[in-house]
Amino acid sequence: MSELKPAHIFVLAxxxxxxxxxxxxxxxxxxxxxxxxxxxxxxxxxxxxVFNPGERVEGYTNFFFIILMAFFSGxxxxxxxxxxxxxxxxxxxxxxxxxxxxxxxxxxxxxKAVLFAVPVLLAANSAFTYWCISGxxxxxxxxxxxxxxxxxxxxxxxxxxxxxxxxxxxxxGGLVFAFVLVYYLATRxxxxxxxxxxxxxxxxxxxxxxxxxxxxYGDVLPNPFxxxxxxxxxxxxxxxxxxxxxxxxxxxYGLLFLAPLALIRFLNRQLRPALFVALAYSLYILIIGGxxxxxxxxxxxxxxxxYISFFAAIFSAMEKFMGAGENARNAIMIVLVLxxxxxxxxxxxxxIKTIRSVEIGxxxxxxxxxxxxxxxxxxxxxxxxxxxxxxxxxSDAIVIDMLGLTDRTIARNPKPVWGIKSTWKERxxxxxxxxxxxxxxxxxxxxxxxxxxxxxxxxxxxxFRRGYYPVFHIETYMWTIFKRKDDFDGxxxxxxxxxxxxLYAEALNLNRDKKFDLAYEYARQATEAAPPDFYLSVVLMGxxxxxxxxxDRGLELLNRAVEMSDGCALTAVEKLGRYHDMINDSTxxxxxxxxxxxxxxxx
Numbered sequence: 001m002s003e004l005k006p007a008h009i010f011v012l013a014x015x016x017x018x019x020x021x022x023x024x025x026x027x028x029x030x031x032x033x034x035x036x037x038x039x040x041x042x043x044x045x046x047x048x049x050v051f052n053p054g055e056r057v058e059g060y061t062n063f064f065f066i067i068l069m070a071f072f073s074g075x076x077x078x079x080x081x082x083x084x085x086x087x088x089x090x091x092x093x094x095x096x097x098x099x100x101x102x103x104x105x106x107x108x109x110x111x112k113a114v115l116f117a118v119p120v121l122l123a124a125n126s127a128f129t130y131w132c133i134s135g136x137x138x139x140x141x142x143x144x145x146x147x148x149x150x151x152x153x154x155x156x157x158x159x160x161x162x163x164x165x166x167x168x169x170x171x172x173g174g175l176v177f178a179f180v181l182v183y184y185l186a187t188r189x190x191x192x193x194x195x196x197x198x199x200x201x202x203x204x205x206x207x208x209x210x211x212x213x214x215x216x217y218g219d220v221l222p223n224p225f226x227x228x229x230x231x232x233x234x235x236x237x238x239x240x241x242x243x244x245x246x247x248x249x250x251x252x253y254g255l256l257f258l259a260p261l262a263l264i265r266f267l268n269r270q271l272r273p274a275l276f277v278a279l280a281y282s283l284y285i286l287i288i289g290g291x292x293x294x295x296x297x298x299x300x301x302x303x304x305x306x307y308i309s310f311f312a313a314i315f316s317a318m319e320k321f322m323g324a325g326e327n328a329r330n331a332i333m334i335v336l337v338l339x340x341x342x343x344x345x346x347x348x349x350x351x352i353k354t355i356r357s358v359e360i361g362x363x364x365x366x367x368x369x370x371x372x373x374x375x376x377x378x379x380x381x382x383x384x385x386x387x388x389x390x391x392x393x394x395s396d397a398i399v400i401d402m403l404g405l406t407d408r409t410i411a412r413n414p415k416p417v418w419g420i421k422s423t424w425k426e427r428x429x430x431x432x433x434x435x436x437x438x439x440x441x442x443x444x445x446x447x448x449x450x451x452x453x454x455x456x457x458x459x460x461x462x463x464f465r466r467g468y469y470p471v472f473h474i475e476t477y478m479w480t481i482f483k484r485k486d487d488f489d490g491x492x493x494x495x496x497x498x499x500x501x502x503l504y505a506e507a508l509n510l511n512r513d514k515k516f517d518l519a520y521e522y523a524r525q526a527t528e529a530a531p532p533d534f535y536l537s538v539v540l541m542g543x544x545x546x547x548x549x550x551x552d553r554g555l556e557l558l559n560r561a562v563e564m565s566d567g568c569a570l571t572a573v574e575k576l577g578r579y580h581d582m583i584n585d586s587t588x589x590x591x592x593x594x595x596x597x598x599x600x601x602x603x
Contacts, residue, residue, distance in 0.1 A: 008115075012099055015119040016092040023088050023129040026352070028360050032293065033083060033135030034389035035405070036060055040069045040079045041393070049216070051388075051406040052398050058217045059406030061224050063209055064168035065137035083135040090143035091132040094304050095119040097143075101150050101308060105268045106315070113333040117311035117340075118304060124341040126352040127250060127296045128303055141169045142301040145176050149305065152180050153273045155189070160198065164205035171222065172281075172301070177202055179280045183273050219408075227404035227411035227428050228292070235289035238425055242290025243282065246299050249348035252340070256306050257282070263313040266320055271312050278305035292425045294355040311337070362445060363390040369443065369481065370395035376602035384434050386426070386452040387445040400439055402429055402454040409433050417460060421502045422453045429454035435463045435492055441602070442468060442482040448536075449508040450501065459501045463492035465533050469568035471600055483602060485568075500530035504537045511544060520544040535564035539572045546575070555579065567595045 004012070038051055039060055047053040049066070060066060068086065069079035098118035106112055122128050131138040144166035151159035163180070166173030181199060184190045190198070213219055247254050260267060260275050267275065281302050285291075291298040314336065318329045370391045373381070384400040385391060392399045403426045404410030414428035431454065442458065448470055450456040458464045467488035470480040507522035519540065526537040542557030558572040567573065577592030 008099070008103075011116055012096060012119065015116065015123045016095055019091050019095065019123040019129060019132070020088055022123060022126070023091065023133040026126065026130050026356060027133050028356050029080070029084075029363060030134040030136050030293070030359060031363050031366070031387060031389035034363075034393035036062060036066050036069070036083070036137075037080060037135075038393045039066055040073065043070050044073055051392065051401075055406075056217050057406050057408050058213060058219060058222045059224060059401070061170055061222045062137040062141075064165060065140060080135065083137075084133055087132040087134065087136070087139045090140040091122065091128065093143045094139070094146050095122055097147055097150055098122070098304055098308055101153075101271075102312065104154075105270060105312060112315075113330045113337060114311055114315040117315075117333065117337045118307045120337050120341050121307045121344055122304065124345040125250065125303065126345065126349060128300060130295050130352055130356065131297055131300050136297075137169055138297055138300050141166055141173065142304065144169060145173065145301050146304045148176070149180065149274055149277055153270045157198075160201055161205060164202055167206050168209050171225070172284075174206070175284060176277060176281065176301075179277045180273065182280075183276045187272075223408060223411050224405045227407075227414075228426065235425075236287070238289040239286040242298075243286050246296050249351065250296065250299070250303070250344060251306075252343065256310050260306075260309040260313040263317045266316040267309065267313045268316060271309060274305040275309040278302045278309060281305075289425060294358075295352065362387065366390035366445070367394045370397075373397075373441070373481070373602055378603075381440040382437065383441040383443055384437075384439040385443040385445070386454050391443065400434055400437055402434060403452070404428050404430070416453065417457050417498055419498045419502075420453045420456050421505075422451065422456065424452045427453050429457060431457045431461055431464075432492070432494070434458070435461050438484065440484055444480070444482075448480040449505055451505065456498065456501045456505065459504075459534065460495045460498060461492055462494070462531070462533070463488075463490065465531065466490060469565060469599070470536075470570065471602060472570055472574075481602070495531045497529065500526045500534065500537070503529060504534075504540070507537065507540055511540060514547075516544040516547045520548075533564065535561045535569050538564065539569050542572060543575070562595075568599055570596060570600050573599075 035051065039049055042051070042053060043049045043066075048056070050056055051059050065083070065086070069082050072082045073079045095118070099115055102115045102118065106114060128139070144162055148159045148163035148166055151157075151162060159180070163173060163177045166176065181195050184195050184198075185192060210220075213222070217223075247256075251257065257279070261279075264272070264275070282299070285298045285302075311333070315329065315333060318332065322329055366387065367390050371394065373383075374395060380396065380398065382398040382400060383391075383395075384402050386402045388399050388401045388403075388406065391397075399406070401407045402410070404414065410430045410433060411428065413430055413433070415430045415432060416427050417431075429452075434454075442464075444450055444455050445452075450459065464482075467485050467490065468482040469485065471483045472480045503522050503526035507519045507526060510516075510519035510522060523537045523540040523544065527534070527541065530537060538557055538561040542554045542561060545551075545554035545557060555576070558569075558576055561569040561572045562576065565572075573592050573595045577589050577596065580586075580588035580592065
């Protein structure tokens with residue numbers, strides 16, 4: 001800090017304050033953060049570092065971050081608060097490190113606009129500030145990676161413990177360290193023997209956490225590695241779409257990559273490792289298929305590296321070709337930085353607001369449902385779902401993660417079904433295993449509609465179709481949850497063709513958009529393609545007919561669904577009860593209302 005002038009300190013403090021305000025205005029908590037919170041909660045309550053008490057599965061990939069949250073909670077500080085403070089503080093630290101890196105590169109007595117280029121872009125970047133406040137380890141990991149590469153570029157061996165800490169925070173830190181070693185070897189920065197010794201020292205620093213994982217969980221790698229990874233054309237296409245969206249919204253349509261590459265001969269040698277790691281890491285993002293979460297989370301560790309390479313390369317080229325025109329260079333750089341910051345802030349702003357709103361809605365919905373079920377049940381129940389974060393944290397349930405993040409069997413032995421259509425990237429699941437565990441409840445994050453492949457595949461199971469039925473509840477909105485029938489004990493047979501469930505899900509989308517004719521047609525096709533005990537599409541057909549004013553046909557279909565479900569098609573039962581009430585048939589109405597009172601329960 002002694003190298004910083006008062007003017008430097010003032011501008012950096014202002015930009016750090018802007019970043020903090022930006023993050024606070026986007027304040028929310030990512031659903032996945034609640035997975036870590038549940039691990040911390042169980043740990044400090046004496047149940048161990050587990051998601052479900054008694055089940056030792058490493059369903060997290062942020063060991064060091066979890067340990068920090070648990071450590072500070074010992075002093076009475078909320079671990080939720082710790083996660084957010086660490087994220088924001090890390091963002092401010094990256095601003096300082098980027099300034100120091102550029103200052104050490106360009107030096108000089110005068111205040112150069114390029115020194116503040118990266119801090120300005122980061123403060124204006126809503127994706128960066130979004131993850132600062134999210135509760136996840138993303139920006140903390142980014143700060144360690146950025147600091148580590150800064151030290152590595154200066155051949156400072158302090159980069160070893162910093163990059164080791166990044167690896168303990170996220171496994172990708174080890175990949176970053178590998179990229180640094182490759183760069184050392186490719187540029188002959190060190191003799192291969194020195195590189196080997198560096199690798200051994202790094203391995204020794206990270207070995208204790210590896211030994212803990214092996215001893216405590218019995219695994220070599222974190223469980224999400226098995227649950228999330230896969231190799232197929234779908235993964236590559238997903239990765240390409242993920243990269244392209246980043247280029248559109250934050251990569252200036254590729255210029256953020258292409259400019260420093262084209263001007264690499266002007267780029268200072270101490271900044272070339274940053275560009276190399278950024279390019280290699282971006283290739284890794286492409287290969288693994290991008291991220292399941294919206295908001296460019298996987299590109300956050302790359303952003304500071306790309307920004308510093310981009311502006312440094314351009315400024316270095318201007319120094320070469322513009323000679324002594326320092327004022328002109330500064331003026332051009334100021335315009336470039338402000339224009340880049342404006343594009344970075346405004347182009348994706350509505351998109352960021354939308355995904356934030358959706359995430360807040362998801363977390364609020366899951367918390368509400370956890371609270372409602374807690375009030376309805378006094379036992380320790382088991383629930384299967386695909387979105388385990390907030391629900392798992394706010395409930396005391398035994399959670400079966402249908403995507404396998406916290407379940408070893410699903411992660412190591414997935415049984416995906418060909419032909420299921422979904423926009424979800426998580427395609428590892430094992431429905432036969434879920435049905436063998438006989439969860440008391442099954443919850444979809446989108447209400448009645450199955451959206452995840454794991455949710456859609458459930459309907460191929462006869463045990464699920466016949467042994468579970470959707471209970472509905474109205475408080476602030478309608479939601480549904482599938483409850484297990486206590487008296488069902490039939491064999492589980494699997495329908496081979498998932499076409500019907502794809503059609504049914506699309507019919508629900510069309511019905512939501514009030515396209516009742518199309519919704520009816522898709523539901524009709526789903527019914528024809530489905531096994532004979534699938535009644536939900538028949539319910540939807542009846543509902544669309546009622547919406548169109550075809551009362552007789554609608555009532556006929558609803559009655560058919562009630563018969564098919566042995567009285568468990570509760571939305572149909574409720575509509576039939578209201579109809580008989582309307583025509584003053586108290587006996588008929590009471591029959592249906594009795595079915596509601598009997599079956600529409602969570603306990």
